[in-house]
Amino acid sequence: MHIDLRSDTVTKPTKGMLKAIVEAKVGDDVYKEDPSVNALEDYLADFFGKESALYFPTGSMANQAAIKLHTNPAEQLICDKWGHVYNYEGGGVSFNSGVSCKLVDGTRGKITPELVEAAINPPDFYHSPKTSLVCVENTTNKGGGACYDISELKSIYEVCKKHNLGYHMDGARIANAIVAKKQDPKEFGKLFDTITICLSKGLGAPMGTVLIGNEKIMENAMRVRKVLGGGMRQVGFMAAAGLYALKNQFNRLKEDHIKATEIGQMLTSLKFIKNVEPVDTNIVIFYLDEVIDPTHFMANLNKMGIRISDMGDGKMRIVTHLDYTEQMHNYLLENFNKAVN
Numbered sequence: 198m199h200i201d202l203r204s205d206t207v208t209k210p211t212k213g214m215l216k217a218i219v220e221a222k223v224g225d226d227v228y229k230e231d232p233s234v235n236a237l238e239d240y241l242a243d244f245f246g247k248e249s250a251l252y253f254p255t256g257s258m259a260n261q262a263a264i265k266l267h268t269n270p271a272e273q274l275i276c277d278k279w280g281h282v283y284n285y286e287g288g289g290v291s292f293n294s295g296v297s298c299k300l301v302d303g304t305r306g307k308i309t310p311e312l313v314e315a316a317i318n319p320p321d322f323y324h325s326p327k328t329s330l331v332c333v334e335n336t337t338n339k340g341g342g343a344c345y346d347i348s349e350l351k352s353i354y355e356v357c358k359k360h361n362l363g364y365h366m367d368g369a370r371i372a373n374a375i376v377a378k379k380q381d382p383k384e385f386g387k388l389f390d391t392i393t394i395c396l397s398k399g400l401g402a403p404m405g406t407v408l409i410g411n412e413k414i415m416e417n418a419m420r421v422r423k424v425l426g427g428g429m430r431q432v433g434f435m436a437a438a439g440l441y442a443l444k445n446q447f448n449r450l451k452e453d454h455i456k457a458t459e460i461g462q463m464l465t466s467l468k469f470i471k472n473v474e475p476v477d478t479n480i481v482i483f484y485l486d487e488v489i490d491p492t493h494f495m496a497n498l499n500k501m502g503i504r505i506s507d508m509g510d511g512k513m514r515i516v517t518h519l520d521y522t523e524q525m526h527n528y529l530l531e532n533f534n535k536a537v538n
């Protein structure tokens with residue numbers, strides 16, 4: 198058995214997706230002449246009730262482009278201390294935009310209007326960087342797949358409006374949030390200036406993230422994408438995979454959520470596990486008891502054919518996805534307790 202639960206990015210295209218890839222109509226997307234890319238962008242702009250969308254190779258590039266569109270060098274953005282834009286995009290915020298991050302101490306990667314309000318630098322105090330953008334992550338990655346209520350996002354939106362700040366959602370796993378909380382994507386569209394959605398996570402496409410926003414902010418997005426090296430040619434094959442995923446593999450995310458919840462329950466019953474964080478979507482974060490050596494634990498799991506992520510300090514992450522079958526799930530539930538032998 199080979200069970201890879203390190204991330205939901207490890208999936209392979211499904212049969213239906215492969216067919217969509219092979220049959221895709223393509224053109225040169227740098228000239229905006231790829232019908233499949235155009236169709237994907239139109240679909241997602243409409244999905245979130247926005248005017249415009251642009252296809253990027255990766256989520257990091259799309260987030261970085263969004264940050265560039267919202268800021269000028271020497272300014273500052275606000276995000277949670279666990280934010281992907283701060284921790285996992287190679288320092289791109291400072292490299293690409295010359296911007297610094299003011300980190301706030303949220304809960305499970307989620308921030309609050311109070312934290313944002315307190316982190317804004319006074320606009321007339323020229324010694325400190327000008328605050329220009331707030332980035333929220335939904336669902337949170339390092340925060341264990343936690344997702345926001347629309348009302349929470351709305352209160353942060355009010356703070357952004359009041360202080361004239363841009364509002365960006367890193368929605369790498371927004372599809373999981375929408376399914377888990379039965380939310381209307383257009384509600385997000387009303388609040389955020391820009392949104393990213395990854396097609397290569399739970400949705401299961403080989404690549405691609407789309408940045409969505411209204412025309413005014415998106416005016417410069419093509420140029421920024423080109424600067425970052427992200428202008429692609431007959432990439433409609435991949436866009437078709439993304440569109441296929443949105444239309445056919447969206448609601449099945451609830452199966453990943455059910456499996457993640459069952460894994461969470463199983464872990465809670467094990468003595469060598471100190472704590473399991475609440476499971477809201479497809480990510481399970483748990484902490485090993487101090488007496489357990491994480492390296493030894495991981496090696497044992499590997500021997501059983503199970504791979505998960507070690508996030509350091511005894512913090513472990515499991516992510517369920519479409520290639521994690523019922524059979525694998527039953528094997529894991531039955532055998533996980535042997536990992537400390």
Ligand SMILES: *Cc1c(COP(=O)(O)O)cnc(C)c1O
Pocket residue numbers: 254255256257258260281282334336337338367369370395398406
């Ligand atoms: C995966 C992910 C991204 C994008 O990552 P890429 O590997 O660059 O596509 C962005 N934000 C979050 C929260 C993620 O989990």
